[in-house]
Amino acid sequence: MVIMAFAAWLHPSNSVRSSATFSRMVPLMSRTAGPRSSTTQPRVVVIGAGAAGLSAAADLRAAGIAPVVIEKSRGIGGRLATRRRDGAQFDHGAPSVSAVSEDGAAWLDAAMQSGHATEWAAAGDTAGPQHVGLPGASGLCRGLAEGLDIRFSTEVATARRKDGLWRLGTSAGDLVAEMVIAAIPAPQADRLFGHLDRVSTELAGVTMAPAWTLMVQFEAAFDAPPPDPAPSGVFSAILCDSAKPGRDAPGCWVAHATAPFSRAHLERDRDEMAGMLVAALAEAMGPLPPTRLAMAHRWRFARTDTAAGLPVLAYPDDALFLAGDWTLGALADHAVQSGRAAARAALSVMSGG
Ligand SMILES: Cc1cc2nc3c(=O)[nH]c(=O)nc-3n(C[C@H](O)[C@H](O)[C@H](O)COP(=O)(O)OP(=O)(O)OC[C@H]3O[C@@H](n4cnc5c(N)ncnc54)[C@H](O)[C@@H]3O)c2cc1C
Numbered sequence: 491m492v493i494m495a496f497a498a499w500l501h502p503s504n505s506v507r508s509s510a511t512f513s514r515m516v517p518l519m520s521r522t523a524g525p526r527s528s529t530t531q532p533r534v535v536v537i538g539a540g541a542a543g544l545s546a547a548a549d550l551r552a553a554g555i556a557p558v559v560i561e562k563s564r565g566i567g568g569r570l571a572t573r574r575r576d577g578a579q580f581d582h583g584a585p586s587v588s589a590v591s592e593d594g595a596a597w598l599d600a601a602m603q604s605g606h607a608t609e610w611a612a613a614g615d616t617a618g619p620q621h622v623g624l625p626g627a628s629g630l631c632r633g634l635a636e637g638l639d640i641r642f643s644t645e646v647a648t649a650r651r652k653d654g655l656w657r658l659g660t661s662a663g664d665l666v667a668e669m670v671i672a673a674i675p676a677p678q679a680d681r682l683f684g685h686l687d688r689v690s691t692e693l694a695g696v697t698m699a700p701a702w703t704l705m706v707q708f709e710a711a712f713d714a715p716p717p718d719p720a721p722s723g724v725f726s727a728i729l730c731d732s733a734k735p736g737r738d739a740p741g742c743w744v745a746h747a748t749a750p751f752s753r754a755h756l757e758r759d760r761d762e763m764a765g766m767l768v769a770a771l772a773e774a775m776g777p778l779p780p781t782r783l784a785m786a787h788r789w790r791f792a793r794t795d796t797a798a799g800l801p802v803l804a805y806p807d808d809a810l811f812l813a814g815d816w817t818l819g820a821l822a823d824h825a826v827q828s829g830r831a832a833a834r835a836a837l838s839v840m841s842g843g
Pocket residue numbers: 537538539540541542543560561562563566567568569570582583584585586587588644645646647673674675678701703746789791792793813814815816820821822823825
């Protein structure tokens with residue numbers, strides 16, 4: 491039924507795109523079908539505009555499908571995140587990324603070539619240069635997002651399948667979709683799709699750890715070498731964000747708390763955590779200049795502890811594909827691999843594969 495529904499939706503004008511997969515889809519198209527607006531009833535919905543969702547959506551678009559991407563926040567990037575406040579700027583999610591796969595390398599090469607990323611080696615980091623986004627972390631996803639229909643500030647709250655269609659209850663009203671790629675952290679995917687027995691069983695083995703992140707700007711530029719975070723017992727990473735290329739605001743630092751510390755204090759108030767983490771930073775670094783700004787961000791699902799072990803959880807009978815870093819590991823590269831795998835799986839179902 492899904493295949494037939496897609497066949498009716500695909501319009502011959504889409505066939506200018508020349509993906510091999512799409513070519514295999516063309517014979518399935520109804521010759522009498524006219525164009526149908528994806529704004530009123532999108533046929534493929536991608537939930538999440540992080541690295542996984544945008545990788546999936548970009549590949550679908552390249553194959554001639556026009557997905558609608560639903561994103562609950564106001565911008566792209568997900569955990570490749572940048573917070574701007576009062577002239578200060580902090581990459582408060584992944585501080586930098588590197589490639590561990592061909593998909594990841596292609597993603598970062600494209601970001602470098604389009605000027606959305608550059609290389610950076612953090613002081614004291616012996617692992618060699620990593621990639622940072624320009625002008626902030628979400629720049630790493632800018633190229634993936636080009637040309638996509640993304641609905642921001644829209645949260646998918648419910649997902650129910652009825653009569654061969656997905657009915658998504660969103661904060662901006664209901665959406666009907668024939669196929670869904672959910673590229674969101676595993677616990678959030680479980681909340682939406684865990685009523686399907688297979689989904690909840692397969693997600694039960696995936697675990698993700700939280701992280702509290704401190705963003706602090708000092709009154710003066712402060713370029714002390716970042717200390718080894720381990721002896722603090724509080725932090726897993728301490729970075730001078732202002733030292734990254736293309737950052738104009740001086741004195742901006744980011745410090746990520748360890749998973750055990752973050753778990754122990756998860757429900758504390760953000761302001762209280764900011765104070766507690768500034769005090770811990772002073773203990774780790776010695777006397778600090780006066781702070782101009784200090785904020786704490788709670789990541790409930792920061793890093794994967796236990797991955798699913800497959801690049802995508804695919805439920806072709808339900809036209810549902812679950813993607814995200816957690817499928818393979820804890821890296822942005824894993825998210826890109828997973829998003830691309832989800833797009834391939836979805837296209838294969840559309841083409842009857
Ligand atoms: C503190 C921290 C440090 C990190 N350090 C590194 C590192 O050094 N190197 C590295 O490679 N990676 C690192 N990472 C991990 C990296 O950021 C992630 O692997 C990657 O960004 C995950 O991408 P994703 O698309 O799978 O998920 P996300 O980036 O989480 O994207 C999911 C998107 O879905 C949206 N969403 C969720 N639920 C809904 C809903 N119901 N409706 C609509 N939208 C929804 C979210 O708002 C989000 O934009 C770090 C992450 C954190 C938090």
